[in-house]
Amino acid sequence: MNDPFCQLELTEQKQHEHWMRQAIAEAQKAEALGEVPIGAVIVRNNEIIGRGYNLRETTLDSTAHAEMVAIRQASEAIGAWRLLECSLYVTLEPCPMCAGAIVQSRVPRVIFGTADPKAGCAGTLMNLLQEPRFNHRTEVIPGVLQPECSTMLTQFFRKLRKKG
DSSP: OOOHHHHHHHHHHHHHHHHHHHHHHHHHHHHHTTSOOOEEEEEETTEEEEEEEOOHHHHTOTTOOHHHHHHHHHHHHHTOSOOTTEEEEEEEOOOHHHHHHHHHTTOOEEEEEEOOTTTOTBTTSOBGGGOTTSSOOOEEEOOTTHHHHHHHHHHHHHHHHHHO
16 A cells, blocks of 8 residues: 555645635634625645635625636736636535636636536536636536535525525
């Protein structure tokens, strides 16, 4: 079991889990505001340069998705719209708008927690992130800490239905 490739994969998985936990912490901030608990972080050179969580209800802004907030913050942090050498971690598979912004900002890698059967555009309904007709394609790594990400959303909507 001393396969160096296995060790490398394990290390990379642990790294993805570490950053996804940071995205989950962002999602918890959204939930505390009564927002759908979705969080995102953008990592470059082993450092978070952008954080975001869902703020649509709070800001009355349909574009205030976690990924969009994180992309804006990351671009401001590095002084560029191209987010090269970055990885975006998000608790829920990106929607069409966010997938478009990811492509436009040239994010090379997206790691998401759980699939979105209603709006997922990183492979579930379609895959805008790897659309060959675009001039940029993004590596997609699905399912990192999937149970935690999925449970958070399921519990949120369950509580919402009980209230309503």
